[in-house]
Amino acid sequence: MIIIVGLGNPGKKFEKTRHNAGFMTVDFFAQQNNFPKFTLSKKYESLTSENNEILLAKPQTFMNESGKAVASILKNTNAENVIVVRDDIDLPMGTIKLSKDSGSGGHKGIDSVIQHLGNNNFIQLKIGIATNDKKAEEVVLKKFSKEEMEILNNAIKKSAQALNYFIENGIEKTMNEFNR
Numbered sequence: 001m002i003i004i005v006g007l008g009n010p011g012k013k014f015e016k017t018r019h020n021a022g023f024m025t026v027d028f029f030a031q032q033n034n035f036p037k038f039t040l041s042k043k044y045e046s047l048t049s050e051n052n053e054i055l056l057a058k059p060q061t062f063m064n065e066s067g068k069a070v071a072s073i074l075k076n077t078n079a080e081n082v083i084v085v086r087d088d089i090d091l092p093m094g095t096i097k098l099s100k101d102s103g104s105g106g107h108k109g110i111d112s113v114i115q116h117l118g119n120n121n122f123i124q125l126k127i128g129i130a131t132n133d134k135k136a137e138e139v140v141l142k143k144f145s146k147e148e149m150e151i152l153n154n155a156i157k158k159s160a161q162a163l164n165y166f167i168e169n170g171i172e173k174t175m176n177e178f179n180r
């Protein structure tokens with residue numbers, strides 16, 4: 001089974017904020033691949049959707065506690081691969097980058113995942129949200145402008161392509177294809 005976790009914050013207040021790029025990507029991927037509607041799984045503390053041995057999850061624990069949900073999912077499934085889709089303040093707006101077994105780069109959601117799993121043995125799909133603003137804490141909860149949303153939508157489409165490519169070809173080929 002492949003687990004694809006999109007990181008974000010639950011609730012309408014955070015819907016189109018930079019920190020929710022992971023949620024937005026997983027939603028788009030689900031739509032493009034005809035996944036069933038997301039439903040709340042209390043066991044996983046996440047909204048989930050499953051199709052063809054792929055489980056999509058959007059933790060409802062808030063970003064800084066994402067690891068609780070990811071650990072619960074892994075404890076209760078037979079996961080071969082875990083991909084965590086998340087925003088990255090250090091990448092230019094609209095770029096994507098895949099990494100394997102890497103650190104958090106200061107991302108609190110990834111810090112939580114690493115802490116709760118006790119390792120960093122998972123894949124990260126990072127979506128660039130960088131702006132000219134200096135402090136990440138002030139930026140990640142801001143909504144995207146109309147122009148930024150267009151750039152982000154292209155990154156989300158590219159991310160969904162990367163996820164599909166990964167499912168067919170594995171991480172090494174996917175990193176070679178999409179980390180340019």
